[in-house]
Amino acid sequence: MKKVWIDAGHGGKDPGAVANGLKEKDIVLSVALEIKKRLEANYDGVYVLLSRSTDVFLALAERTSLANKAGADILVSIHGNAGGGSGGFETYRYINASAASTALQNGLHTAIVDMLNKVAVGVIDRGQKAKNLHMVRESNMPAVLTENLFLDVATDAAKLKKDVVIQAIIDGHVIGIAKYLSLKKKDAGDQKNNDNKVAVLVNGKKVADGVLDNGTTYTPARAVAEALGATVVYDAETKTVNITK
């Protein structure tokens, strides 16, 4: 069982960056909670411990001492950035980071940037950096701190207000962590689908893969209808599929 420590930065009396109607402590908390939920729901052999799951203040020393005591396998500290300029995404490892921390940073950084680029235009990749930061220095396990866009840069703030961007940040963390820890995706659903998979034939020729569920075969209508010489018209407005021959 792998133990992942997710550290949502700031909290309580410490809001972190505040700008453009956004508060860093709120964004990073909701991201952290959702990372825990998705990692545990979608992967086997992992559980996630959190520095905080509510809006409370914790000193930096408390965070790393809790994670060290728990014997977490990795630590990811989640932040939003500030400081102006043109904004962007960046990650930090310790200045004398272990090879493991560097590998974790690389996997996480790449996964998050990839996800962000899928949903948002013009996300600046500020790079994989090293800095003497408490969270990455005092953690006994591979540790990385992510800075997820600039709250005080208008273009970044506009992105952070979009749900797809927050979802991409969450998924990027989940994918990066899963890859680094070689977590196996839960396959209960896939297994079920494979067991119920049927080949759909028209006049002896396979036209589609179908799924048999409780005596009903679900298969793409178009593949079957067209193989039978029919025409398929989909009307998005009324959400109807009209098959004519």
Ligand SMILES: [Zn+2]
């Ligand atoms: Zn911060």
